[in-house]
Amino acid sequence: MLNPDSKKWLAKLFGKNVKFNEPMSRHTSLRVGGPAWAFVTPESFEKFLELIRWSKKNGIYCMVIGGGTNLLVKDGGINGIVVVLKKCLDGITGIAGTGGGKGPVIVTAMAGTRLQALCSFAMDNGLEGMNFAIGIPGTVGGAIIMNAGAAYESMADVIDSIKVLLLTGEIRVVLKQNLQFDYRKLSWDRKITDIDNGQPIILSGCFSLRPSDPQRLKKQAVEILKARKKRQPSGFPSAGCFFKNPVSGKTAGELIDLAGLKGKSIGGAKISSKHANFIINKGNASAADMLALMELVQEKVLKIFNIELESEITIVGG
Numbered sequence: 001m002l003n004p005d006s007k008k009w010l011a012k013l014f015g016k017n018v019k020f021n022e023p024m025s026r027h028t029s030l031r032v033g034g035p036a037w038a039f040v041t042p043e044s045f046e047k048f049l050e051l052i053r054w055s056k057k058n059g060i061y062c063m064v065i066g067g068g069t070n071l072l073v074k075d076g077g078i079n080g081i082v083v084v085l086k087k088c089l090d091g092i093t094g095i096a097g098t099g100g101g102k103g104p105v106i107v108t109a110m111a112g113t114r115l116q117a118l119c120s121f122a123m124d125n126g127l128e129g130m131n132f133a134i135g136i137p138g139t140v141g142g143a144i145i146m147n148a149g150a151a152y153e154s155m156a157d158v159i160d161s162i163k164v165l166l167l168t169g170e171i172r173v174v175l176k177q178n179l180q181f182d183y184r185k186l187s188w189d190r191k192i193t194d195i196d197n198g199q200p201i202i203l204s205g206c207f208s209l210r211p212s213d214p215q216r217l218k219k220q221a222v223e224i225l226k227a228r229k230k231r232q233p234s235g236f237p238s239a240g241c242f243f244k245n246p247v248s249g250k251t252a253g254e255l256i257d258l259a260g261l262k263g264k265s266i267g268g269a270k271i272s273s274k275h276a277n278f279i280i281n282k283g284n285a286s287a288a289d290m291l292a293l294m295e296l297v298q299e300k301v302l303k304i305f306n307i308e309l310e311s312e313i314t315i316v317g318g
Contacts, residue, residue, distance in 0.1 A: 002037050006058065010038055010081075013050065017041045017087070024073040024082070024317070027065070029137065031237040032287040033073025034317060036082040045088045052201075053169060055081060063316070064201050066142025067114070070239055074317035075287045085112035085141065089203060092121045104208045106160055111141030111202045115148070118207070123221060128212035129158045134221045135228045136240075141202040146314075147181045156181035160208040164200035171203065184244055184312050233272040236280040242294065243277055243309040252309055253277035259300045266293045291315070 002010070002020070010018045018040045024033030037060075042048040055062040061080025065071060089112035094105060105127055109118045115138050122130040132153035136143065144162060147154050161175045180187040188200065232240075243252035256262065256276035263273045268285030271293065272278035279293055298309050 002060070006060070007038075009054070010040065010051075013047060014040055014042065017043060022082075024068075024077060027082070027084070028068035028071050028073055028239075029237055030072055030239050030285075030287075030290065031281050032075070032285055032290060033071075034075045034077030034287070036078040036080065038081045039084075040081060041084045041086065042088045048083065048085065048088050049165075049169070051081070051083065052165070056167065064141075066111075066139035066145075067137055069138040070142065070146055070148075070313055072239065072287060072290055072313050072315045074291070074315070076318035078317045085110075086114075086139065088112065089141075092118060094121075094125060094127075102211060104210060107207045107209055108204055109140045109207065110204045111139060111144075113140045114138075115140055115143045119221070122207075122209055123214060123217045126212050126214040126217065127209035128217060129207065129209040131217060131220055131224060132157075134224045140205055144202055144205050145186050146184050146312075147186050148184070154181070154184075155205075158207045158209065160206040162205045163203045165203055166200050172200075231275060233274040233278050233280060236272075236282060238272070238278050238280045239313050241277045241312055242279045243297070244312045246307055246309075249307075251277070255301050255305055255307060255309070256297055259297070259304050261297055261300060264293070264296070266296065269293045271297070287317075 007020060018038055020038050021035045022039035023035050025031050027039065040051060042051060052062060062083060063078060063080060064083045064085065089110040092107065092109045092113055094107050107122065107127065115133055115136055118140055119130045119134050132150050133143065133148060136148050136150065138148070144155050144159065147156055149155060159176050159179070161173055163171065163173050165171055245251045253276040256271065261271050262276045264271045267289030268282045269289035270280050270282050272280050279290060294311060301307055301309050
């Protein structure tokens with residue numbers, strides 16, 4: 001746990017924007033998870049930098065999260081400080097590109113910005129490229145790290161560059177060609193970025209979008225949301241699709257359904273009867289319930305189909 005001096009330092013710097021022994025179930029879409037030693041929402045980028053330097057100097061684990069929409073925190077909680085950037089890194093700007101109104105337009109969004117705010121900004125300004133993300137919750141930073149997407153499009157298709165904070169304290173711009181996007185994952189080309197260890201913190205992303213008709217984009221967005229609502233469960237906490245789809249063949253949801261697991265429950269965790277790749281919280285689930293159900297799915301699908309399903313959810317804590 002944090003010692004009294006550390007708590008005093010954090011309280012002095014962040015005031016009401018720091019909470020101690022804060023249950024992470026309040027900050028994840030699954031609504032499960034034990035406490036973090038401290039939960040901080042910095043009001044300024046300068047205070048955020050000060051926190052990162054201080055935690056490194058004192059050997060205290062510091063984890064930056066987005067909207068908590070793709071995160072499962074174990075019941076033991078997080079032995080360290082959790083930071084959310086929604087107050088200090090929130091904003092969108094548009095920069096006209098070359099091409100006389102026909103070429104790409106670069107839009108910059110800070111990491112703490114809601115992904116849906118970026119989608120709305122693009123639509124309102126007649127910029128095509130972000131509609132695939134309509135209805136995907138979370139923040140821009142989280143969406144980049146997870147290479148969020150739907151169907152055949154993802155963040156990798158629109159990213160131009162990102163700005164990151166390295167563990168050394170250096171801020172660096174990394175171009176798309178030096179990023180390695182995979183299915184629901186961003187990796188770093190360490191030879192090019194000189195990132196030796198640890199995960200850089202995303203500060204902002206630049207997106208390459210195309211001029212289009214705002215009304216056409218809005219009409220398309222309505223259809224996308226309608227389709228999402230039709231096929232995805234609602235009314236219960238979830239983290240979206242729980243497993244990555246196999247490279248080829250049937251989807252994870254189809255495999256789980258064929259394995260006879262749709263509707264299966266362990267404790268308060270349940271495989272949705274509407275979409276088998278959604279694990280929902282019926283209201284009283286623990287992280288242990290979620291993990292037990294995840295393992296059951298993986299074991300049964302492996303036994304029946306000889307396919308190893310990989311979690312799409314980031315699992316942290318102890």
